[in-house]
Amino acid sequence: MASISIENIIKEFSGNKVLADLSLHIPDGAFYTLLGPSGCGKTTLLRCIAGFYETDGGRLLFDADDMTHVPTHRRDIGMVFQDYALFPDKTVFDNVAYGLRARGVAKPEIKQRVKQAIESVGLSNLAERYPAQMSGGQRQRVALARALVIRPRVLLMDEPLSNLDAKMRTQMRDVILDLVQEAHITTVFVTHDQEEALAMSDKIAIMDRGRIAQLGTPEDLYGMPVNAYVADFIGSANVIPVPVEPAQTPATAYYKLSGRRLEGVRAGERFDADNGILVARPEELSLLAPDPVAPNAVPGSVLRRQYLGFKTTYRIRLQDGPEIRVDQGKGHQTIDPHPGDSVQVLFPAQSRIISA
Amino acid sequence: MSFIKSKWWPWGVLTVLSLIILGFFILYPLGVLFSNSVRDESGALSLAGFAQLLDNSMFLQAVRNTLVLGTSVTVLSVGIGVPLAYMVARYEFPLKNLVAILPVVTIVIPEVIVGQSWLLILGNNGLLTNFMEQIGIELPSFYGWTGLIFSMTLVYYTYIYLGVLAALRGFDGQLEEAGLSLGDPPLTTKLRVLAPLMLPAVAVNALVVFSLVVGNFVLATLLGSRVPLLSVMTYNEFVNEMGGSPLLQSAMSVISITIVGIVLFLQKRVVERKLYTMTPGRAPNAVRVKSGAALMFTGCVGFIIFLSLLPLFIVFVAAFTETSGPVMKWGVWSLSSMTRIFRSAPEPVFNSLIFASIATLIGVIFAVLASYLIIKKRNGLTQTLDYIVVLPLTISGTVMGIALVQTFNTGWLVLAGTSSIMVLCYAVRRLPFAVRNASSTLFNIPDSIEEASISLGVSPLMSFFKVMLPVMKASIISAGILMWVTTIAELAATIVVYTGGLETMPIAIFRQIDGGRLGMASAYGAAMITVILAPIIISIKLFRINLFSNA
Numbered sequence: 001m002a003s004i005s006i007e008n009i010i011k012e013f014s015g016n017k018v019l020a021d022l023s024l025h026i027p028d029g030a031f032y033t034l035l036g037p038s039g040c041g042k043t044t045l046l047r048c049i050a051g052f053y054e055t056d057g058g059r060l061l062f063d064a065d066d067m068t069h070v071p072t073h074r075r076d077i078g079m080v081f082q083d084y085a086l087f088p089d090k091t092v093f094d095n096v097a098y099g100l101r102a103r104g105v106a107k108p109e110i111k112q113r114v115k116q117a118i119e120s121v122g123l124s125n126l127a128e129r130y131p132a133q134m135s136g137g138q139r140q141r142v143a144l145a146r147a148l149v150i151r152p153r154v155l156l157m158d159e160p161l162s163n164l165d166a167k168m169r170t171q172m173r174d175v176i177l178d179l180v181q182e183a184h185i186t187t188v189f190v191t192h193d194q195e196e197a198l199a200m201s202d203k204i205a206i207m208d209r210g211r212i213a214q215l216g217t218p219e220d221l222y223g224m225p226v227n228a229y230v231a232d233f234i235g236s237a238n239v240i241p242v243p244v245e246p247a248q249t250p251a252t253a254y255y256k257l258s259g260r261r262l263e264g265v266r267a268g269e270r271f272d273a274d275n276g277i278l279v280a281r282p283e284e285l286s287l288l289a290p291d292p293v294a295p296n297a298v299p300g301s302v303l304r305r306q307y308l309g310f311k312t313t314y315r316i317r318l319q320d321g322p323e324i325r326v327d328q329g330k331g332h333q334t335i336d337p338h339p340g341d342s343v344q345v346l347f348p349a350q351s352r353i354i355s356a
Numbered sequence: 357m358s359f360i361k362s363k364w365w366p367w368g369v370l371t372v373l374s375l376i377i378l379g380f381f382i383l384y385p386l387g388v389l390f391s392n393s394v395r396d397e398s399g400a401l402s403l404a405g406f407a408q409l410l411d412n413s414m415f416l417q418a419v420r421n422t423l424v425l426g427t428s429v430t431v432l433s434v435g436i437g438v439p440l441a442y443m444v445a446r447y448e449f450p451l452k453n454l455v456a457i458l459p460v461v462t463i464v465i466p467e468v469i470v471g472q473s474w475l476l477i478l479g480n481n482g483l484l485t486n487f488m489e490q491i492g493i494e495l496p497s498f499y500g501w502t503g504l505i506f507s508m509t510l511v512y513y514t515y516i517y518l519g520v521l522a523a524l525r526g527f528d529g530q531l532e533e534a535g536l537s538l539g540d541p542p543l544t545t546k547l548r549v550l551a552p553l554m555l556p557a558v559a560v561n562a563l564v565v566f567s568l569v570v571g572n573f574v575l576a577t578l579l580g581s582r583v584p585l586l587s588v589m590t591y592n593e594f595v596n597e598m599g600g601s602p603l604l605q606s607a608m609s610v611i612s613i614t615i616v617g618i619v620l621f622l623q624k625r626v627v628e629r630k631l632y633t634m635t636p637g638r639a640p641n642a643v644r645v646k647s648g649a650a651l652m653f654t655g656c657v658g659f660i661i662f663l664s665l666l667p668l669f670i671v672f673v674a675a676f677t678e679t680s681g682p683v684m685k686w687g688v689w690s691l692s693s694m695t696r697i698f699r700s701a702p703e704p705v706f707n708s709l710i711f712a713s714i715a716t717l718i719g720v721i722f723a724v725l726a727s728y729l730i731i732k733k734r735n736g737l738t739q740t741l742d743y744i745v746v747l748p749l750t751i752s753g754t755v756m757g758i759a760l761v762q763t764f765n766t767g768w769l770v771l772a773g774t775s776s777i778m779v780l781c782y783a784v785r786r787l788p789f790a791v792r793n794a795s796s797t798l799f800n801i802p803d804s805i806e807e808a809s810i811s812l813g814v815s816p817l818m819s820f821f822k823v824m825l826p827v828m829k830a831s832i833i834s835a836g837i838l839m840w841v842t843t844i845a846e847l848a849a850t851i852v853v854y855t856g857g858l859e860t861m862p863i864a865i866f867r868q869i870d871g872g873r874l875g876m877a878s879a880y881g882a883a884m885i886t887v888i889l890a891p892i893i894i895s896i897k898l899f900r901i902n903l904f905s906n907a
Contacts, residue, residue, distance in 0.1 A: 099812030
């Protein structure tokens with residue numbers, strides 16, 4: 001168990017900077033997720049921490065130990081791979097025992113620890129099975145047991161759930177969380193699935209083109225995205241450029257949309273007085289009848305209505321403005337307009353304006 | 357030191373080591389061959405050798421004949437292989453499963469056996485020749501074009517068949533359905549949708565067949581006595597010139613390398629670019645054909661398989677048939693040929709077993725290492741390694757043998773005349789196949805398995821032994837068996853390099869045929885086929901190893 005400090009790491013592939021001067025501190029015992037679309041550098045960063053990639057600059061520390069040039073097999077890490085990477089010629093027992101044998105642990109202890117590890121992932125009766133005889137979920141449990149049984153300083157997980165079906169995926173989230181919390185082990189988890197990230201992490205680092213766009217708790221990222229990229233990546237958001245009046249109070253911002261003056265909240269970094277970006281999540285908006293004119297609402301017309309059971313989503317063209325999405329939860333519906341109908345869209349006063 | 361440790365140890369060092377060894381045993385001999393082709397007796401640079409060849413009408417005739425032979429055999433092989441593949445891929449008919457043995461046939465029946473058994477049937481004193489003569493029909497002489505084209509087509513059509521069959525099985529049937537759904541009638545859909553996608557596969561394999569025919573020495577020399585051919589002429593020049601100037605043999609070798617080089621260049625540059633990547637789809641279901649058509653399908657396929665397998669039976673029958681000189685007394689059984697080879701001349705059998713075993717051991721170890729470096733540990737040098745490893749494919753056995761003898765008959769490392777050069781011939785010639793075998797397995801093993809081992813605290817080198825080797829075990833064994841059985845049959849290169857006491861079974865067969873003793877030749881043939889079949893049967897039946905999954 002150790003903290004991980006990544007200091008100004010640079011990684012290039014044939015002149016292409018995949019990680020550009022990236023720094024991140026992960027405290028001891030924390031569960032951090034690297035989240036981003038493919039090509040954002042999240043897996044590269046994980047493989048640099050694992051030592052599969054030699055970095056082109058910067059330092060990597062586990063606690064105070066400089067790991068930058070330590071080869072992978074001496075880093076004392078546990079790693080879980082997307083394709084499980086179980087040794088196909090070895091039984092579950094031998095797979096899990098592999099790392100202990102490499103460390104020269106005494107036989108009786110190996111037996112006892114492996115048994116316990118297999119038990120902890122709920123596979124006690126499958127110890128003599130071969131990987132090919134097991135389901136995806138079972139294999140991933142073996143992979144977890146194999147990585148944790150060596151009691152590594154850090155646990156690295158590279159999209160461990162993406163090869164599983166949806167139901168198994170949610171189930172495995174709990175299995176993983178239970179195990180890492182019990183072991184109190186520093187964990188770096190890579191995923192492109194935002195729901196997974198929100199559900200599991202202490203903190204999420206959203207990555208964009210080799211940099212960390214925002215680091216924060218799930219609540220921070222959802223509630224206070226620092227820019228349009230983060231806002232659009234976590235949840236879905238209507239991202240609308242709007243002219244903003246010069247600040248009168250530090251917190252409120254007045255902006256113009258479809259000819260009306262609306263009130264919102266300043267969020268994120270400072271921004272230039274004239275231009276801001278309104279970030280409004282579809283579920284935060286509500287629909288009103290076209291009359292009478294309501295405060296903080298904008299007129300528009302319905303383009304499409306989709307009924308999804310627990311909610312209804314509307315595609316709405318704002319008057320002289322962009323198209324936006326509005327979600328009305330079941331039971332919170334004020335009106336239920338159809339394509340062609342005129343409506344007003346109510347933007348709550350907590351809508352966030354961020355820098356352009 | 358730390359630099360060497362982290363970046364170059366162990367894979368970089370092993371890559372360099374492999375390059376040095378391959379360079380010395382493959383590139384260097386070829387270099388010697390090329391340099392000998394442009395040096396006169398005093399050692400000065402000269403193009404006299406090539407000039408002499410171009411002035412020699414006999415030589416020009418041989419080149420022309422070789423190209424004509426290559427073209428005819430290729431065309432005929434396509435003519436047999438493509439329809440056969442189409443029938444097997446798309447139709448269901450009685451006894452269709454027999455075709456499963458075709459890939460095996462190409463491996464277990466060596467060319468020298470094919471040539472010999474067809475001589476037994478259609479040669480001057482052949483079974484069928486004599487029979488036809490009795491009923492008053494005179495068959496054309498089998499020596500010459502007839503025999504060459506007939507036997508080579510029977511040997512090489514399987515290359516086209518297997519290549520096209522694989523392409524047809526990878527073809528997404530929905531493409532044809534898409535054509536039909538767009539209103540194209542079935543026949544034109546096949547021409548417009550299926551044919552363009554199959555053409556590259558046909559072309560690639562046709563070029564392979566062409567280059568194999570150009571390099572073919574065994575059948576060419578057994579059956580082509582009246583037709584001058586490049587490979588035979590090169591060999592004769594080598595035999596005549598032993599001890600003299602290697603100028604002409606080198607020049608001829610260089611010319612045949614050039615011909616094959618041009619063909620392979622065409623294949624790489626023109627044809628492979630046209631290979632489309634198809635998303636693997638559902639191959640169309642085979643259609644069951646009825647009565648009359650079924651009879652025809654079964655008949656065609658059965659006849660081809662019968663012709664392919666016939667040599668196997670003939671050789672065994674002939675091995676146990678009484679002979680008197682060159683005349684086979686068909687119907688009179690006897691153990692005399694068999695007892696003679698085992699009593700008075702068993703060395704070829706032992707030599708073959710020993711040389712093939714050593715070559716296989718060396719070849720497989722090297723192939724596993726080389727393909728591991730090429731597939732899993734790419735660096736600036738592995739690309740070069742990849743090129744050198746496949747180089748022997750482009751060089752006919754005869755030329756390879758000549759290059760090795762010319763290189764290792766003087767200097768600080770003299771191998772000519774020792775058993776090492778026989779082993780070297782075997783190992784070098786089969787290396788590309790062994791590497792291809794190992795590579796296709798490695799390609800399917802995800803990198804993450806090895807990374808998992810390293811992340812669990814095992815060093816990269818030990819991870820190779822503890823994780824990669826066990827996973828590759830089955831394919832290493834099958835690669836080894838394939839290499840062993842194919843080296844046993846090697847003749848084209850070893851006939852050039854062998855000297856007294858180093859005779860192998862194929863060489864013995866060749867010499868017995870040359871001396872007109874077909875009974876003795878058949879006895880060696882039967883022994884050779886037994887030695888080839890035994891490990892194949894054992895591994896398939898006992899260990900359930902699928903030998904031909906990559907073949």
